[in-house]
Amino acid sequence: MKVAVNISKIDGELYAPSSKSYTHRAITVASLSDECVVHRPLISADTLATIRACEAFGAGIERKDDRLIINGIKGKPAVPENVIDVANSGTTLRFMTAVAALTDGVTVLTGDSSIRTRPNQPLLDVLGRLGVEAFSTRDNGCAPLVVRGGLKGAITTIDGSISSQFISALLIACPLTTKSTTLSIKGEMKSRPYVDVTTEILEAAGCEILLEETNNIKFIIPANQKYNLKDYKVPGDFSSASYILAAAAVTGSTVAVKNMFPSKQGDIVIIEVLKRMGADVSWDKVKGIIRVTGNGLKGTTFDAGATPDLVPTIAVLAACADGVTVIENAEHVRYKETDRLHAMALELTKMGITVKEEPDQLTITGGALRGANLHGWHDHRIVMALSIAGMVAGDTTIDTIESVEISYPNFFEEMQSIGADFKIF
Ligand SMILES: O=C(O)C1=C[C@@H](OP(=O)(O)O)[C@@H](O)[C@H](O)C1
Ligand SMILES: C=C(OP(=O)(O)O)C(=O)O
Known part of the structure; x- marks a missing residue:
C-alpha cells in the first residue's frame, strides 16, 4: 500500500x-x-x-x-x-x-x-x-x-x-x-x-x-524468584507520539497529545529536542498532555545512544530546520527493521536534502524539501517519519505503508482526523 x-x-x-x-x-x-x-x-x-x-x-x-x-x-x-x-x-x-x-x-x-x-x-x-x-x-x-x-x-x-x-x-x-x-x-x-x-x-x-x-x-x-504481576496499566508511547509532535513542529501547526504521563521511556527526550530546536512545547505531567506549536526550527546535535527509535523523527526535524544537525552515536540504529541511518539518508536525499552518512552518524543540512516518490523500507518508523516530511514537501508518495501495523496501526486515520492530507492507495 x-x-x-x-x-x-x-x-x-x-x-x-x-x-x-x-x-x-x-x-x-x-x-x-x-x-x-x-x-x-x-x-x-x-x-x-x-x-x-x-x-x-x-x-x-x-x-x-x-x-x-x-x-x-x-x-x-x-x-x-x-x-x-x-x-x-x-x-x-x-x-x-x-x-x-x-x-x-x-x-x-x-x-x-x-x-x-x-x-x-x-x-x-x-x-x-x-x-x-x-x-x-x-x-x-x-x-x-x-x-x-x-x-x-x-x-x-x-x-x-x-x-x-x-x-x-x-x-x-x-x-x-x-x-x-x-x-x-x-x-x-x-x-x-x-x-x-x-x-x-x-x-x-x-x-x-x-x-x-x-x-x-x-x-x-x-x-528462585516468582513473578506476581497483577493489574498492570500500560502508559502512552512517546516514540509513536514523536511523529505527531514533529508534524506540528515542521508544519508550523499546533497539536495536543494526550496520554503522555511521565514514565521510564527514554523517548520522552523528544520534548527537550523539540524545545532545543525552537518549537514551543509545554507538558502538563499531571494531565498527561503535551502541546507543541511549530515556530521555525534550527539545527542541533543529538546523541542517539539511549534513544535509537527517535532517529527517523529527528532526521525529518533536521531536514526542516535551519542549519546543520548531527545525529551521533547511532551505529545501533542500523540493526533495526532496516538500516535506518542508510534509509533516512537515502530518502531525504531524494527530497533534495544534503545528508552525510558515516558509520555511526548522520549530518543533515536543513533545506527546502521537494516532493518525491519515496520508499518506506517496510519499516513503520521510516514510513511515519517520511509522511511527516511529505506534509512539508507536498506531492510525495511513500510505499510499504502497511508497516505502521507494527507499532501504530491507526497512524494515518488519526493524522487525517487532525488535518493531514494523506490519501491511501
Ligand atoms: O526493548 C525494547 O522494547 C526496545 C529496545 C530498543 O532496541 P535496542 O535495544 O535493540 O536498541 C528499541 O530500538 C526497540 O524499538 C524497542
Ligand atoms: C526496533 C523496533 O522494534 P523491535 O526491535 O522490537 O523490532 C522498533 O519498534 O523501532
Missing part, C-alpha cells in the same frame, strides 16, 4: 497509542506470573507476536475490551508444539529466546525476512555460558534460532553495544532459575532506558534485581 501526501497543517488533539515496549514486557512477565490483567495494551502486529509466543509457551491470553486477561505459567514455560514465528518483532525474538531457555526441551524461533537479518549472537553466547544450547541454524547469529532449555545462573558478561534487548531478555529469564546470575555489561550499554523499563516491570512483579554501577554496569540477579 502507498500514501500520497500533500502540504498540510494540523490542528487538534490526539490520544497517543499505548507503549509497545511496556506492552511486550507486561504480556511476557504476566505470562510468567499466575493471573494478571493488563489494561490498555497496545494491540499491534508486534505485540500480537508476543501474545502468540506466550500462548505457545502455555499461557492463556484472552482479549476483553481494552484488557488482556492472562492466565500465566508460573515461571515454567512448556515446550512449544510448533516453531515460534515472531514475524517482524525484534523484542519478541530476543525475549522469547530467553524464555525458551527456561523450558525442558527444544524451541525453534524464526520470523520474517527482516528479522532473519538481525543480530542475536551476543545473546546466544551468554545463554551458552548459562548452560543452554542456543544457536543460529545458519551460524550467523540470525534467526532461525534453536534453543535447548536448561538455563542455570552464573557470572558472565555481555556486550552492550548492539541491543539492550539481549540484556532485558536475560533479566526476565534469569530470576526464574535455581542459581543466581551476575551479568556485567561490556562497553556502553546502548538503549539503556529500555532496560530500565524492564526492571520497572519486574519490580512491579515483585522481582528483585540489584544494579551496581562503578566502572561498568553490573546486574546481580538472585535465583
Whole structure:
C-alpha cells in the first residue's frame, strides 16, 4: 500500500497509542506470573507476536475490551508444539529466546525476512555460558534460532553495544532459575532506558534485581524468584507520539497529545529536542498532555545512544530546520527493521536534502524539501517519519505503508482526523 501526501497543517488533539515496549514486557512477565490483567495494551502486529509466543509457551491470553486477561505459567514455560514465528518483532525474538531457555526441551524461533537479518549472537553466547544450547541454524547469529532449555545462573558478561534487548531478555529469564546470575555489561550499554523499563516491570512483579554501577554496569540477579504481576496499566508511547509532535513542529501547526504521563521511556527526550530546536512545547505531567506549536526550527546535535527509535523523527526535524544537525552515536540504529541511518539518508536525499552518512552518524543540512516518490523500507518508523516530511514537501508518495501495523496501526486515520492530507492507495 502507498500514501500520497500533500502540504498540510494540523490542528487538534490526539490520544497517543499505548507503549509497545511496556506492552511486550507486561504480556511476557504476566505470562510468567499466575493471573494478571493488563489494561490498555497496545494491540499491534508486534505485540500480537508476543501474545502468540506466550500462548505457545502455555499461557492463556484472552482479549476483553481494552484488557488482556492472562492466565500465566508460573515461571515454567512448556515446550512449544510448533516453531515460534515472531514475524517482524525484534523484542519478541530476543525475549522469547530467553524464555525458551527456561523450558525442558527444544524451541525453534524464526520470523520474517527482516528479522532473519538481525543480530542475536551476543545473546546466544551468554545463554551458552548459562548452560543452554542456543544457536543460529545458519551460524550467523540470525534467526532461525534453536534453543535447548536448561538455563542455570552464573557470572558472565555481555556486550552492550548492539541491543539492550539481549540484556532485558536475560533479566526476565534469569530470576526464574535455581542459581543466581551476575551479568556485567561490556562497553556502553546502548538503549539503556529500555532496560530500565524492564526492571520497572519486574519490580512491579515483585522481582528483585540489584544494579551496581562503578566502572561498568553490573546486574546481580538472585535465583528462585516468582513473578506476581497483577493489574498492570500500560502508559502512552512517546516514540509513536514523536511523529505527531514533529508534524506540528515542521508544519508550523499546533497539536495536543494526550496520554503522555511521565514514565521510564527514554523517548520522552523528544520534548527537550523539540524545545532545543525552537518549537514551543509545554507538558502538563499531571494531565498527561503535551502541546507543541511549530515556530521555525534550527539545527542541533543529538546523541542517539539511549534513544535509537527517535532517529527517523529527528532526521525529518533536521531536514526542516535551519542549519546543520548531527545525529551521533547511532551505529545501533542500523540493526533495526532496516538500516535506518542508510534509509533516512537515502530518502531525504531524494527530497533534495544534503545528508552525510558515516558509520555511526548522520549530518543533515536543513533545506527546502521537494516532493518525491519515496520508499518506506517496510519499516513503520521510516514510513511515519517520511509522511511527516511529505506534509512539508507536498506531492510525495511513500510505499510499504502497511508497516505502521507494527507499532501504530491507526497512524494515518488519526493524522487525517487532525488535518493531514494523506490519501491511501
Ligand atoms: O526493548 C525494547 O522494547 C526496545 C529496545 C530498543 O532496541 P535496542 O535495544 O535493540 O536498541 C528499541 O530500538 C526497540 O524499538 C524497542
Ligand atoms: C526496533 C523496533 O522494534 P523491535 O526491535 O522490537 O523490532 C522498533 O519498534 O523501532
